[in-house]
Amino acid sequence: MIASLTGTVATVRLNSAVLDVNGVGYLVHATPNTLMSLRTGEKATLATQMVVREDSMTLYGFKDADEREVFEIVTTVSGVGPRLALAMLAAHSADTIRSAVNSQDVNVLTRVPGIGPKVAQRILLELQGKMHAPVTIADVGGPAPEAVTDERAQVIEALVSLGWSVKAAEDAVAVVLKDRGETVVVATAVPATLRGALKVLGGQHG
Incomplete structure (x- = not known):
């Protein structure tokens, strides 16, 4: 198994990237959040799962081994393939998925495109007891959470890296926020905001 890759980012696409490792280009499928952390021409390391x-061998990439672990566990559920598992990690953090499983929260999973109530219930049933509870700040006696910050710059930077101008990216993000009735992009909403902005920009080209 290819557990990780370290190389130069050759290409970043909407749902995948190509890492050049000693002259060999590896196509890696990943979530928008992971892809946003990659910069063409720069060195990067991804935890991977093949x-x-x-008829195929497909590599999936993750920002760390923690995300990969959740991906591996989720794909043990009957009827849940790699693409749906990746969609779950695109919509929620690894800890959010763990929390949903441990609390048997159907609503969290039904927010993922492609997962209805019946599928969500099956996932929760089959994963019960298989995921450890996420560690919280209270568990380790850490400081109180910081104030919410606006992460729209992350989304704009990702859109620019995909070929759009800064102005077009800013306008698209503004449209998404207006539609949601929100004024800031919180960290957990970055992937969803990126997807929404891409839909806005795609509609302009259509």
């Missing part, structure tokens, strides 16, 4: 099927 899914082998009769």
